[in-house]
Amino acid sequence: MKFAVIGGTGLIGSQVVKNLNAAGHEAVPHAQSTGIDVITGQGLGEAVAGADVIVNLTNSPTFDEASPAFFQTSMDNLLAAAQKGGVGHFVILSIVGVDQVPELDYYRAKVLQEDILAAGPVPYSIVRATQFMEFMDAVLSWTAEGDTVRLPATPIQPIASKDVAHAVAEVAAGAPLRGIRNIAGPEVFSLDELGRITLTHKGDGRTVVTDPTAGMFAVVKGDVLTDKDAHLAPTRYVDWLS
Numbered sequence: 001m002k003f004a005v006i007g008g009t010g011l012i013g014s015q016v017v018k019n020l021n022a023a024g025h026e027a028v029p030h031a032q033s034t035g036i037d038v039i040t041g042q043g044l045g046e047a048v049a050g051a052d053v054i055v056n057l058t059n060s061p062t063f064d065e066a067s068p069a070f071f072q073t074s075m076d077n078l079l080a081a082a083q084k085g086g087v088g089h090f091v092i093l094s095i096v097g098v099d100q101v102p103e104l105d106y107y108r109a110k111v112l113q114e115d116i117l118a119a120g121p122v123p124y125s126i127v128r129a130t131q132f133m134e135f136m137d138a139v140l141s142w143t144a145e146g147d148t149v150r151l152p153a154t155p156i157q158p159i160a161s162k163d164v165a166h167a168v169a170e171v172a173a174g175a176p177l178r179g180i181r182n183i184a185g186p187e188v189f190s191l192d193e194l195g196r197i198t199l200t201h202k203g204d205g206r207t208v209v210t211d212p213t214a215g216m217f218a219v220v221k222g223d224v225l226t227d228k229d230a231h232l233a234p235t236r237y238v239d240w241l242s
Contacts, residue, residue, distance in 0.1 A: 001025045001026070001052045001053060001173065002025070002026045002027075002028075002050055002051050002052050002053075003017075003020050003025055003026065003027040003028065003051060003052065003053045003054075003055055003172060004028055004030060004047050004048045004051040004053070004054050004055070004087075005017050005020075005027055005028065005029050005030065005055045005057065006030050006031075006036070006038065006047065006054060006055065006056045006057065006058050006078065007030075007031060007056065007057035007058035007059065008027070008028070008029025008030055008031060008055075008057065009029050009031040009033060009034070010031070010057060010059070011132075011134060011161050012057050012093060012161055012164055012165050012168065013029060013031075013055075013057040014029065015161065015162060015165030015166075016055060016057065016165045016168050016169050016172070017029045018165075019165055019166060019169040020169050020172065020173065023169070023173065025173065028047075028051075030043075030047045031058075038058050038073075038074035038077055038078060039070070039073050039074060039077070041077045041080075041081070044077055044078060044081040045081050045084065045085065047081070048078075048081045048082055048085040048087055049085055050085070051085065051087055052087065052088055052089065053087065053088065053089040053090070053091065053172050053173075054078065054082050054087050054089070054090045054091065054122075055091045055092075055168065055172050056074075056075075056078055056090065056091065056092050056093075057092075057093055057168075058074055060106065060109060063104075063105065063106040063216075064105050064106070065105045067105055067106050067109035068105070068108065068109040068112050070109070071109050071110070071112050071113040071116070072112060072116065075113055075116040075117060075120075076116070078090075079116070079117070079120045079121065079122060082121075082122045083120075083121045083122060087122055088122070088123060088176075089122070089123055089124070089125065089172070089175075089176045090117060090120070090122040090123070090124045090125075090176075091124070091125045091126075091127065091168065091171060091172045092113060092114070092117055092124075092125075092126055092127070093127050093128075093129060093164070093168055094110050094113065094114055094126050094127065094128045094129075094180075095107065095110055095128055095129065095130075095225075096128045096129060096130045096157070096182050096183075096184060096225060096226070096227050096230065097128075097220075097224035097225045097226070097227070098110045098111055098114070098128065099111050099114075100221075100224035101219065101220055101221075101224065101225075103219040104216060104219060114126055114180075123176035123178060124176055124177070124178060125171045125172070125174075125176050125177040125178075125179075125181070126177070126179070126180045126181070127164075127167055127168050127171050127180075127181050127183060128180055128181070128182045128183070129159055129164045129167070129182075129183050129184070130156070130157040130158060130159050130183070130184040130185055130225060130226065130227070130230070131156050131157070131158050131159070131225065132158070132159060132160070132161050132164065133158045133159065133160050133161070133185070133235075133237060133240050134160075134161050136158070136194065136195075136198050137198075139151070139191070139195070139215065139217075140195055140198065140199070142215045142216070143211075143214045143215045144206070147205070147206050147207060148206065148207055148208075148209055149195055149199070149206055149207070149208050149209070150208075150209050150210075150211035150214035150215070151191045151192040151195045151208055151209075151210065151211065151214055151215065151217075152191055152192065152210070152211060152212045152213070152214055152215065152217055152218045152220075153190040153191065153192050153193075153210055153212065154190065154191045154217040154218070154220045154225065155188055155189070155190060155191075155222075155223040155225065155226050156188070156189055156190070156191050156194055156217075156225060156226065157184045157185050157187065157188045157189075157225070157226040157227070157228075157230075158185045158187075158189070158194065158237050159183065159184055159185035159233050159235070160185070160233065160235040160240050162235070163183070163185070163233030163234065163235050164183065164233075166233075167181070167183045167231065167233070181231060182227045182229070182230035182231065183230055183231045183232075183233060184226065184227050184228075184230035184231070184232055184233065185232070185233055185235065185236075185237065186232050186233060186234065186235070186236055187236060187237060188223070188226050188228070189237070191217055192208050192209075192210045194237070195208040196208045197237065197238070197241075198241065201238070201241045201242075
């Protein structure tokens, strides 16, 4: 099969391309660096020409109120190109519990992306993943001040990017789900606990203080970012750290 992987040079996209090609498919990475622009539509027709499947892993450049416009325009352009090119399957990557956190602009934008795809003309699959292990350093940096990092006790079920890429490639190579598949890491932590584990492993002497008002995950209510009934990936957080 031939795959057009839009956003195919990023953290997940590059691994999806590698996995699909290793399985004997033809997966071509497309990104701004290869001459396509999902907002203006530049190069999209050529990128999806002859593709059986589009895997869209592009992301909004911001997480604020501008993000819905990015997903609206990019999805409209990609779906139009997919329909014109006769693409039979369109896959996106989203977030477990994304529809349960309307307080976050970016999460509302991802729900919009899902809705546009589901209402569109192309058979589709949505893979929802929990928080990537690779993002923990960024999360720690958001609320760091001196020797202290403030984090809420929000339940998190971290997943390694390699496991996300494996799941996305597997779904993309299969029949359209016409729905959602949740994937998650094998363990649930509170975010503050995960911060302490991370700093200890790195030999970082900073202290994590539990603060229910700190950072973007403070607005998350309950355990909506976890799913113990999801397809569980094998990589444990401490093994990933090592």
